[in-house]
Amino acid sequence: MSEQAVYVPVEILHRFMQDVFVAVGVPEEDACICADVLIASDLRGIESHGIGRLKMYYDRIRAGVQFPTSRLEVITDTPTTTVVDGGHGMGQVIAYRAMEMAMRKARAYGLGAVAVRNSTHFGIAGYYALMAVAQGMIGMVFTNARPSIAPTFGVQPMLGTNPIVFGAPTDEECPFLFDGATSITQRGKIEVLEREGRPTPAGWVIDQQGEAATDTSAILRGLGQDRYALLPLGGAGEEFGGHKGYGLATIVEILCAALQGGSYLHGLTGFDAQGRRQPYALGHFFLAMDIAHFIPLDEFKAIAGGIVRQLRASRKAPGHDRIWTAGEKEHEMEAVVRAQGVPVNPHLQREILVMRDELKLAAYRFPFEA
Numbered sequence: 001m002s003e004q005a006v007y008v009p010v011e012i013l014h015r016f017m018q019d020v021f022v023a024v025g026v027p028e029e030d031a032c033i034c035a036d037v038l039i040a041s042d043l044r045g046i047e048s049h050g051i052g053r054l055k056m057y058y059d060r061i062r063a064g065v066q067f068p069t070s071r072l073e074v075i076t077d078t079p080t081t082t083v084v085d086g087g088h089g090m091g092q093v094i095a096y097r098a099m100e101m102a103m104r105k106a107r108a109y110g111l112g113a114v115a116v117r118n119s120t121h122f123g124i125a126g127y128y129a130l131m132a133v134a135q136g137m138i139g140m141v142f143t144n145a146r147p148s149i150a151p152t153f154g155v156q157p158m159l160g161t162n163p164i165v166f167g168a169p170t171d172e173e174c175p176f177l178f179d180g181a182t183s184i185t186q187r188g189k190i191e192v193l194e195r196e197g198r199p200t201p202a203g204w205v206i207d208q209q210g211e212a213a214t215d216t217s218a219i220l221r222g223l224g225q226d227r228y229a230l231l232p233l234g235g236a237g238e239e240f241g242g243h244k245g246y247g248l249a250t251i252v253e254i255l256c257a258a259l260q261g262g263s264y265l266h267g268l269t270g271f272d273a274q275g276r277r278q279p280y281a282l283g284h285f286f287l288a289m290d291i292a293h294f295i296p297l298d299e300f301k302a303i304a305g306g307i308v309r310q311l312r313a314s315r316k317a318p319g320h321d322r323i324w325t326a327g328e329k330e331h332e333m334e335a336v337v338r339a340q341g342v343p344v345n346p347h348l349q350r351e352i353l354v355m356r357d358e359l360k361l362a363a364y365r366f367p368f369e370a
């Protein structure tokens with residue numbers, strides 16, 4: 001985080017986000033969910049998807065490409081599966097409700113799967129898996145996103161950063177939560193680099209010649225226009241397994257689009273054939289598995305806990321004194337962020353003040369104001 005960042009107490013930003021959502025027309029209860037998902041990202045130290053994304057939602061609602069009210073329409077429903085249409089509402093609310101549906105089915109039948117069409121950006125995917133984990137279930141979450149990853153041996157952005165999430169309870173306070181994009185990095189992290197005025201590391205992004213690109217501002221301007229592409233996990237070519245990252249991103253695209261009959265790849269650019277803005281029409285897929293249908297929950301937790309403990313206790317590489325398991329860093333971060341506040345850099349400070357002033361939320365005074 002840049003040196004000029006000012007740390008703002010979590011409660012202030014949480015309340016502010018909720019008030020901003022309400023002020024742009026999101027119903028109170030839904031605004032609570034949206035603000036909760038965003039602040040959870042900041043609390044977990046994922047700066048790319050918290051308060052830093054608020055202005056994006058604000059702009060999209062005001063531009064009419066995302067609706068503040070979220071009416072979920074059930075398209076098909078069986079005891080274990082559902083397809084819902086999110087009607088281009090708030091992605092966080094659509095995802096929250098969809099995961100609730102999956103969990104209800106899992107509680108009754110062991111498994112619940114929900115495919116979602118016509119949704120919008122829902123923030124950190126891990127949030128929804130943690131809902132299942134809190135109920136003694138395994139939660140899996142997938143979403144597609146606007147095209148930015150080039151296929152192996154290609155240069156054209158085709159696939160979204162398509163995250164994969166797997167969350168499972170353990171006998172420790174910290175669950176196992178793998179929550180990661182299928183690209184080496186994702187747009188949000190490049191946006192953080194821009195706010196900090198830093199170059200993009202070579203190997204994350206390629207240009208139209210397939211060469212490494214490092215100019216952060218140029219990359220952000222050119223990503224949406226097909227001038228740059230993100231690389232899949234494993235990087236360029238096959239040498240370090242780039243084809244496997246490409247395959248994983250494609251699996252997510254199939255789960256999120258084909259099961260609900262929706263848009264995919266270049267159908268998710270947010271623009272129509274005439275170049276006019278249109279809703280993103282994203283797809284998600286949620287899976288909940290009720291562990292007690294397989295094995296007593298305590299037994300599962302003890303084994304899952306044993307797995308993560310043995311991994312962490314294994315021999316360290318020279319120069320390293322700690323091995324992590326997925327979800328641990330973010331879990332530990334929460335106490336730090338609660339104590340020190342959320343870092344807000346000058347770019348974000350300006351965005352926050354614009355929203356406050358335009359929405360006349362005059363009661364808010366932030367620590368970064370003179």
Ligand SMILES: NC(=O)c1ccc[n+]([C@@H]2O[C@H](COP(=O)([O-])OP(=O)(O)OC[C@H]3O[C@@H](n4cnc5c(N)ncnc54)[C@H](O)[C@@H]3O)[C@@H](O)[C@H]2O)c1
Nearest residue numbers: 123124125126145161163177178179180181324325326327
């Ligand atoms: N909504 C969207 O369209 C969208 C798209 C892409 C990403 N995202 C979100 O962005 C967030 C960040 O994604 P990311 O890919 O940059 O995550 P990341 O690379 O920071 O972390 C990925 C996973 O690796 C784990 N991890 C980190 N260091 C580790 C270590 N040393 N050992 C073991 N595990 C370790 C983390 O706990 C996490 O589960 C996620 O919450 C994701 O859901 C959302």
